[in-house]
Structure formats: C-alpha cells, structure tokens
Amino acid sequence: MQKRHIVPFVYILFLLLPIYWLVAMSFKTTNEILSGFSLFPQTFTLANYKVIFTDPSWYWGYINSIIYVSLNTVISILAALPAAYAFSRYRFLGDKQLFFWLLTNRMAPAAVFALPFFQLYSSVGLFDTHLAVALAHCLFNIPLAVWILEGFMSGVPKELDETAYVDGYSFPRFFATVFLPTIKAGVGVAAFFCFMFSWVELLLAKTLTAVAAKPIAAAMTKTASSAGYELGLLAAAGTLTIIPGAIVIYFVRNYIAKGFAMGRV
C-alpha cells in the first residue's frame, strides 16, 4: 500500500461510520438506546426487523417503492432509447433547443412541483397509484437517461448502421438485434441512474400517494409520532432501504463512472 492511499481509506472510513451507527442501532432494544451510549449492541435483538416483516403497513412500503421505481426505470429507458438514437444520429429542426429544454427539467426544484403535481395527478384520477409516482419521476429521469444513452450511442460508429441496412436489416430488427447489444453497458448505466434517483426521491413520491402506493421512506415518518420515538425501528427500516441500492450498485460497479464520462456536455 502506498502512502497516498491513506486518503481514500480515511474517506471510506468517514462514509461508513454513520452507516455503522444506523445498523448498530437497528439491533438494539429501545431500552438500551434510551438508557445511554454503547458502541456495540449489548443485548442483540432482531425484534425491530421482526416488526417490519410482520406488519403490512411496513413491508408494503418496500413493495410499493420497488414497484414504482421499477416501473419508472422501464418507462424512462423505453422512451429514452429512440430519442437518444435520434439525437445521436440525425439533425432535425429544433434538436439543440429540445435537448437543452429536456435538461432544464433536471434543474427544477422538486419543491416547486409538489403542489401542481398533486393537482394534476388528482385531476386525471391517478392519485395514490404506483403509475403516478413512476410518471412523475420521469420529469428528471428521462432527461438524464437521454443524456447518458446519447453519449454511449455517439460512441458507436455510424458505419454499423449503414452496414446493417446494406445487409438488408429492417430498422426495428437492426435496433433490437445489432444496436442494442453494442450499447448494453450504456443501458445498464442509464437504468442504474434512473433506479437511483427514483429510489432516493421522497418529496414527490410522498405528495402523490396516501395509502395504496405509499413509499417506504414515507412509512418511516410514522415512527416519530406513534408510540413515542422508536429509534431502533427507524434504524432497522433505514438499514433495509440501503440494501436494494447496494445490490444494484454491485452489478454496475465497472460502468458507473464510465457512464458519465461518456455523456456529452
């Protein structure tokens, strides 16, 4: 190990400390937490996790979140693929303006949209459905997906398209069997970022749901009000929200950094 490697080492230690504390808390009893400071759980308990896995209002939160996040990722990628192809291959009237307009939506503060979103989705009868949250998250995920995919597609030489047409491929067949496999890393990266931003967003998800599609992150707020302040339960619920992200990131670990590096700015 070289001397300079101490920098990332210390940084990672700093990243892991609050996470360790959250996980440690989740294995403590409420009594132990309130009675004072302890570095490790003294009376190791799984009771907090048991509550979450047996109470439908808790575990449905996870299922709801996973449903709308997956739905959003699929919609975003399917819509972004043809658009990214158009931006990377063709010039058309207003293409640059359109690309910039898409990106401006990435800059809109979610707080600005909370109330109008509530009214819009109520008026079309989608309030408190998974589809509402999935569609609302398209606002910032589609621009990002188009941006990332366009970067990857521009890296594929145009000769590939031309050769395929000469060989007699139709456009849909070329796109599905030749083009998509060559940019599958890009699709993976774009899907990862859609998953990530939809999974971590709460303000819109909470505004657009009441009971049926309530995300886990919103379910957590109830620990503060009902039955005092159950820190152990809150910590267990928080710990469980880290797991899906950790799994997804493991699969795309070699592509994440590359995804942004190839995007155009």
Next chain:
Amino acid sequence: MKTQYQKAWFFVLPVMLLVAFNALIPIMTVVNYSVQETFGDNVFFWEGLGWFEKLLQSERFHAALGRQFMFTGLILVIEVPLGIAIALAMPRSGFWVPVCLVTMALPMLIPWNVVGAMWNIFTLPDIGLLGYFLNHTLGINYDMTQNPVAAWITIIIMDVWHWTSLVVLLSYAGLVSIPDAYYQAAKIDGASNWSVFRYIQLPKMKNVLTIAILLRFMDSFNIYTEVFVLTGGGPGNSTTLLSIDLVKIALGQFDLGPAAAMSLIYFAITLLVSWLFYTLMTKDDAK
C-alpha cells in the same frame, strides 16, 4: 456529419409527451397562481405582478436566498477540491478499485429522508456516535437543536458525506481515461507533480468536472428532504433554506400566490446560474 432527417421527431415524440405532461402543465399552473389571489373556495382575483414585487422586497425571501447561496457555495468549495484530491489518491487498478467504487457510491443510493434520519441518530448529543464523542470524550458543547453554528456544520458535513463521492467517481473516470504515454512523456521532461496535475490531469478531467459541478450546483441548490428531516429548518430559521421556506409557504400556510411567485423566481435563478456555469466552463472549447 449527421444526416438531416425531420422524421426523427417521431423518435423524440414519446419523450416530448411524457416530459411535457410533467413539466408544462405544472409550470402553467404555477404561473397561473402567481398572478392571482385566492381566499379559498376556488375563487381567484387578478393580482398582476404584485406577488413578485412583494417577494423581491421581502426580508424573509432575501434571508432564505442568502442562506441558500451560502450553503451551495460552501458545498462547492469543499466537495469539488476534496473529490478531486480523493480521486487522485485512489489506486488505478487492482482488487481495491471496485471495493472503493462500491463503498463510495453507497451514500448516494440511500433515500434522502433516511440520510437525514441517519445523521440525526448519528449526532444525538447523548446517544449518537458523533454527538457522544464530541460532548463526552472531547468535552465540546455540541447540540444541533440549540446552536445554529452546530446545525450549519452538521448539514454541511452531511452533504459532504452524501455527495462528495459523485465528484470522486466522475473525476476518477476522467483520470483513468488518460493514456500512460502522457505520464511517461511528463517524466522524461522532468515535470513536477503539480505540473502533471495542472497540464495533463486537470485538462483531461475538464468535461467530467463540468458535469460534476453542474450536478452538484443543481442538487445542492434544490436540497430539501435531508436538511428538513435533520434540522426542520431550525434552530429558529437558521437552516431554513429556500426550498424549505417554499414548502412552508405552499403546503404549510397554503399561500398559493406568493408560493407560486417564489417557485418561478427560484427556478429562474437555478436556470440562470446553471447557464452561467456552463458557458464559463465550456468557453475555451468554442474558440
């Protein structure tokens, strides 16, 4: 290079419709509210630009905007150099690279309110790891709910914890794309570490750094959930950033007109500053 092909619009149509549904209709709703006054029951009166004038003169708005710029400024000044430094010190190959990347990306995948809750638990004066360490081991009087300075330091450290990795990952992507031949040439010329950084690494990282700075600006300027869960905007109003104030007015007091006017000014500032950053950072490419 690219072919002119107007039918390409059909490729873009699904994206257009989805984003327009989500962006244009709500923005028009906001514009609509911003020029009217209501006393409930869906009765509206024309207010013209009154809300904008009042808002631009209000002390409360100036204070929230000032806090917002201070927060974003501090975040950029700390996270960008720190992120570059960590990326430079990271190993370029071997077993530890994926380990570093995965652990570093972890904070970014935690839901934002969990980040706030986690830091709350971490900093509780008597039972949090950091809070206990500061109060009982070091003997510093640290209580985020009482002391505005402590609250500010905590939200800054929380954001550094949460987002510095984005700068690290992007800078690292720029660094690994530099061919070895560049470094060998620099060695032959006897270049110092500083000039290797200044004339080889920094220019090669410029594109990804532009993205990193833009994303960090937008996201820190729009930050809401983490800070709201951690401090609730307090103590007093000391950490009431722009978006927290906006939600207070819109959903707390239900003052639709002023909230809408504030939304539009907020969005306009974000757009303007992003555009300025973008133009400044890509200025050299245009020449």
